[in-house]
Amino acid sequence: MMNRILPRVFLAFAACAGATEARDAAAQxxxxxxxxxxxxxxxxxxxxxxxxxLAQAxxxxxxxxxxxxPGFEASADWLLSKYEAWGIEAEKQEYGTWTGWDRGYSHIDLxxxxxxxxxxxxxxxxxxTDGPVEADVVLMPSVGSREEFDAWLPAVAGKAVAISFPEPTCREDQSWEDxxxxxxxERMRAARDEARRAWFGGMRNVGGDFAQRIADAGAVALLTGRWSQGWGVDKIFSSPSRTVPGLHLSCEDYGLLARLAERGQSPRVRxxxxxxxxxxxxAFNVVGRIPGTELPDEYVVLSAHLDSWDGASGATDNATGTIMMMEAMRLLKAAYPNPRRTILVGHWGGEEQGLIGSTAFAADNPEVVDGLQAAFNQDxxxxxxxxxxxxxxxxxxxHFGRWFSKIPVEITGHIELDIPGVPETGGSDHMSFICKPAPGFRLQSNYPDYRQYTWHTNRDTFDKIVFDDLRNNATLAAMLAYQxxxxxxxxPRDTRVLPAGRGGGPGQxxxxxxxxxxxGG
Structure with a gap:
């Protein structure tokens, strides 16, 4: 019975949302x-x-x-197959190499x-781990000096070492306040702040190479916990060591092991x-192209990074941006197949490692930077x-004022334009164009619950996507690219220069x- 019900639930969800927008389209x-x-x-x-x-696949x-x-490679091949089916030129543009790594399963038991x-x-x-291993768990102490840490190091041989701050509570702050x-x-926050000061003060005494030093001293595994401050949500990043297994545990389970170890209750894990x-x-980007007819050497770029962290499915970081720009290209090909300027889409690699893919694209394609009319990035x-x-x-x-005047107010009415704004000194792949400086713009969505619940977390999955909004955003991107x-x-490329202390100019x-x-470089 379940095998029949589940597909109907998802199909009904998709059809209902689509029907609503269809009615809106008819009345527009x-x-x-x-x-x-x-x-x-x-x-x-x-x-x-x-x-x-597209998002589900x-x-x-x-x-x-x-x-x-292999997941990044598979996603690129999937993109190329979609663009080919839509009649859009697309290719992988290699710019270097990266360390290949393939995840298997993880089983962790107390x-x-x-x-x-x-x-x-x-x-x-x-x-x-090259097969199952068992080890006692020890908690890294808060120490007063590097010498004190060195004196403790021999105790880690053969142990699984917990190296993160153990949160006193995994209940989100909003729940406490409510x-x-x-x-x-007030008492909870005061106790938590005191514990954090003591822990991170000790970390400063140890030095930034503490994790590798623990690995070199014979630890079996490094255990981490990085809570996002939301219910059941944890930040998942890269391993602190390439020589021994690094494992992330949920806030609750990391806290369990830390308390057991701290109180001498002999936790042991398998x-x-x-x-x-x-x-x-x-290492490569996927770049698609609809050639321009009148000004082929001038460019409009739709931009989103394809890579993700792998704690979940990378749904909102950045499958939504990827699908948004794919859909926009599909709409452009259907409604505007012979653009005045060349329209490109860049699905970048290595954004999570420091805007690597888009930075390489800007360096390797100076004609695009020189001829850039506008780049629209979403991430x-x-x-x-x-x-x-x-x-x-x-x-x-x-220019945005003229473009927005032709786009339905249902899309533009809730968008704030910050004119002239200030250049961002961090962020996403639009920076690779702003640095030149060439006109790059970030199409930004609401941030707070993204930061807390899905950004780089173990809960960034398909079910978090709001499809009314994804359709809206894809349509906006297509209309902006067209305009x-x-x-x-x-x-024009004239830019404000920030005062000293606020970021200076692009080159700084x-x-x-x-x-x-x-x-490695």
């Missing part, structure tokens, strides 16, 4: 009689949208897309003083975690685009550096 009053805008709306917001099917079937992993299966997983680029007395909340290093593998979660800053490009606001392509004028930003071509 357009600010222009432009047939391209109308066709994009009807196809992108109605039942013709492919956002649901990318996040559920392919899954996480860690840089250098076997003493009681038995419990623990919620956790091997961290990225960690070696596996249900506890004010005095209780770990069976598999992974394989694959040597150096090609933060679900929810509708609600904020676009002009990144300090003083003439960009007038930017048709604009009779170039977006840490992101504006030569591209990194390998994992």
């Amino acid at each position: 009053t357009f600010p222009t009689d432009d047939p391209v805008i109308r066709q994009m709306w009807e196809e992108g917001m109605g039942e013709g949208s492919q956002a649901f099917d 990318l996040t559920d079937s392919i899954g996480p897309r860690l840089m250098g992993s 076997i003493a003083p009681r038995v419990r299966s623990l919620e956790g997983m091997l961290l990225a680029w960690s070696p596996g 249900h506890a007395t004010e005095a209780t909340v 770990i069976d975690a598999r992974a394989e290093f694959l040597g150096d593998v090609p 933060n979660g679900t929810w509708r685009i609600d904020y676009i800053r002009m990144q300090g490009f003083t003439g960009a606001g007038a 930017a392509s048709e604009d009779p004028e170039r977006v 930003w840490p992101q504006c550096r030569p591209p990194r071509r390998s994992a």
Whole structure:
């Protein structure tokens, strides 16, 4: 029975959302009689949208897309097959190499003083255990000096060492504020702050190489816990060592092991975690193109990173951005197949490692940078685009004003334009263009619950996507690309220069550096 019910639930979910947007499309009053805008709306917001099917395939079937992993390679091949089916030129553009790594399964069990299966997983680029291993758990102490730490190190031989701060509570702050007395909340926060000061003060005394020193001293495994401050959600990053297994545990289970170890109750774990290093593998971007007819050497770029961390499925970071730009290209090919300027889409690799793919693209394709009309980047979660800053490009606001005047208010009405704004000194792949400086803009969605619940966490999965918003965003991207392509004028490159201490000019930003071509350099 369940095998029949579950597909019907998902199909009903997708059909219901699509039908709602179809009714909206039928009732839509357009600010222009432009047939391209109308066709994009009807196809992108109605039942013709492919956002649901694309997102499900990318996040559920392919899954996480860690840089250098088979999942990243599979996602790129999938993109190329989709673009070929839509009649859009696309290719892999290699720019270097990366350390290949393939995740297997992770099993972590507490076997003493009681038995419990623990919620956790091997961290990225960690070696596996080469079969099951058992070890007692010790908690790294808070020490007063590096010498005190060195004196403790011999105790880690043959042990699984817990190296993260053990959170006193895994109950989110909002729950405390909603249900506890004010005095209780104050006492909880004071105790937590004191514990954190003591722990991180000790960490500063130890030095930044503490994890590798523990590994070199004979530890069997390194155990970490990094809580996102939300219910059941943890940040999942890379391993602190490439020589012994690094494993992340949930806030609750990491706290359990830490308390048992701290109180001398002899916790012991059994770990069976598999992974394989694959040597150096090609590093690449996937770039698609709809050639321009009148100004082929001027470019509009749709931008989103394809890679993800692999603690979950990379749904909102950044499958949503990937699908948004795929759908926008599909809409453009259907409604605007012969653009005035060349329209590119960049699905970047290595964003999570420091904007590696987009930085390499900007370095390797100077003709695109020189001819750039505008780049539109998206990289933060679900929810509708609600904020676009002009990144300090003083003439960009007038262009956005003209473009927005032809886009339905159902899309533009909830978007704040920050004119002229200030250049970001961090962030995502639009920085690779701003650094030149060339006009790059971030199509930004609401941040707070993304940061707490899905950004780099073990809960970034398909079910978190809001498809009304994803359709809206894809349609917006297509309409912006169309307007930017048709604009009779170039977006000027004049920029504000920030005062000293606020970031200076583009050449002074840490992101504006030569591209990194390998994992080692």
